[in-house]
Amino acid sequence: MNDAKTNRRPAGIGTGYLSLMMIFVTLCLTALAALSFxxxxxxxxxxARSADYxxxxxxxxxxxxxxxxxxDSVVSGYSDYMDFMLLAELDGISGAEYEALPDSLTVSWKxxxxxxxxISCTVKFSDGxxxxxxxRTVSSGETEDAPLGIWLGE
Amino acid sequence: xxSPIKAVPAGGRLNLFFMEMIIVLMFFxxxxxxxxxxxxxxxxxSRESERLERMSFCAQSxxxxxxxxxxxxxxxxxxxxxxxxxxxxxxxxxxxxxxEAKLPLTGDCExxxxxPEIFMILIETAEKSDSGTLKILSVxxxxxxxxxxxxxxxxxxxxxxxxxxxxx
Numbered sequence: 001m002n003d004a005k006t007n008r009r010p011a012g013i014g015t016g017y018l019s020l021m022m023i024f025v026t027l028c029l030t031a032l033a034a035l036s037f038x039x040x041x042x043x044x045x046x047x048a049r050s051a052d053y054x055x056x057x058x059x060x061x062x063x064x065x066x067x068x069x070x071x072d073s074v075v076s077g078y079s080d081y082m083d084f085m086l087l088a089e090l091d092g093i094s095g096a097e098y099e100a101l102p103d104s105l106t107v108s109w110k111x112x113x114x115x116x117x118x119i120s121c122t123v124k125f126s127d128g129x130x131x132x133x134x135x136r137t138v139s140s141g142e143t144e145d146a147p148l149g150i151w152l153g154e
Numbered sequence: 155x156x157s158p159i160k161a162v163p164a165g166g167r168l169n170l171f172f173m174e175m176i177i178v179l180m181f182f183x184x185x186x187x188x189x190x191x192x193x194x195x196x197x198x199x200s201r202e203s204e205r206l207e208r209m210s211f212c213a214q215s216x217x218x219x220x221x222x223x224x225x226x227x228x229x230x231x232x233x234x235x236x237x238x239x240x241x242x243x244x245x246x247x248x249x250x251x252x253x254e255a256k257l258p259l260t261g262d263c264e265x266x267x268x269x270p271e272i273f274m275i276l277i278e279t280a281e282k283s284d285s286g287t288l289k290i291l292s293v294x295x296x297x298x299x300x301x302x303x304x305x306x307x308x309x310x311x312x313x314x315x316x317x318x319x320x321x322x
Contacts, residue, residue, distance in 0.1 A: 015170050022178045026185045033192035040199035047203035051210040055306045058217045062290065062309035069281070069288045069311050076285040130313070 056113050057137070064111040064119045064135070071096060071107050075125050081105040106133070116140055205261055209272070209304045212263040213293040216276065217308035220291040224310035226253045226278040229291070234265040253278040272297055286313035 070093060078086040081100050090098050090107065099106045104126040112118040122134035212233070219229045227241060234257070242254045254277045258270030273296045281288040289310045295303040 015174055018174055018178045022182050026182065026189075029185070029189045033189045033196070036196040037192050037199075040196040040203070044199045044203040044206075047206045047210075051206050051304060054210050054214050055304075058214075058306045058308040061221070062307055065309045065311045066288060069283065069286060072311075072313060073283050073285040 053114075057119075060111045060113040060119050064109070064121050067093065067096070067109055067111065068121065068123060071109075071123065072125075072130060075105060075107075075130075076128070081125065108134075110138075110140075112140060113137065201261075205272075206304060208261070208263045209295045210306075212259075212274065213295070213304065213306045216293050217291065217306060220278075220289075220308055221310050224287075224289045224312045226255065226276060226291065230255060230257075230276070239265070252280070270298065272303065284314065286311060288312075 071090070074089045074093070075081075075086065080086070081104060082102060086105075087098065087100060090096055093109070095111075096107055096109045098108070104124055106122060106124045108120070108122045110118045110120050116139060117137055118140045120134060120136055120138045121132070124131050124133050216229050216233055219232050220226070223229060223232075230239060230241070239255055239257050243252070254275070257265060257274045257276075258267050259272050259274050260266045260269070261271045263272075263274070275294045275296060277292045277294070279290045279292075281290070289312060290307060291309065292305065292307045294305045297303055
């Protein structure tokens with residue numbers, strides 16, 4: 001009879017189980033909260049970078065248009081595209097490169113967007129009008145083709 | 155007499171069980187408060203980034219339309235339809251013509267004069283020369299406390315009537 005009494009286990013939740021469950025649940029919630037916060041922070045950084053880039057791009061686009069206005073203002077004052085004074089004035093516009101022909105004048109320039117990219121513009125003047133030949137985003141730095149390190153079978 | 159509730163241990167173990175439960179509940183409530191704060195901060199960050207993204211897209215659309223048209227009224231009409239927004243015009247001395255519009259928007263950048271959450275402020279200025287006009291559009295977003303949230307500036311160059319006798 002005594003043995004039966006001592007071997008009998010108390011039914012229900014024993015001491016310590018609650019603590020273990022609480023630790024497990026708290027760890028799970030902490031991990032989820034950390035993952036959620038990290039994802040939200042990454043999303044915010046990405047949105048901020050994207051918004052900053054948009055602002056930088058349109059600021060650079062405005063600068064490029066300002067340069068176009070300056071070049072147009074210079075070119076419109078001359079009737080001869082080979083005029084020495086015109087070419088001297090174009091030399092004074094920073095970053096502008098030109099190709100002068102008797103019937104047309106092609107001017108190119110680059111406006112930086114940020115450290116890595118810039119807007120490349122090419123405009124052709126002829127018959128007193130201009131035509132935009134090229135207005136696109138290009139990489140500012142020198143691009144080198146990095147080898148992929150693939151075994152070529154040799 | 156035996157306890158009718160079998161799950162509850164009898165005697166000294168009962169006190170121990172309740173003491174543990176109290177400690178666990180206290181710790182759990184403190185931990186929950188911290189974790190809930192982290193969840194709330196995540197939600198706030200997520201909403202902020204979504205709003206910034208929408209503002210950026212809205213400003214980008216305005217900048218693109220303005221680059222092509224060079225007109226504030228046309229930009230607004232293409233963005234929000236022919237609404238009842240007011241464009242304030244002013245002649246700047248020596249600085250060209252200026253126009254300004256302040257639009258009440260929802261967080262989703264929809265035109266909403268009744269319940270504005272943010273304001274989109276568009277300011278058009280012009281730099282005139284003999285050869286043409288450089289029009290500049292500044293798009294700014296503010297919250298209801300007049301705090302600036304986002305801004306971009308774009309432009310459109312409109313050449314003057316071309317010289318037909320040039321280069322002759």
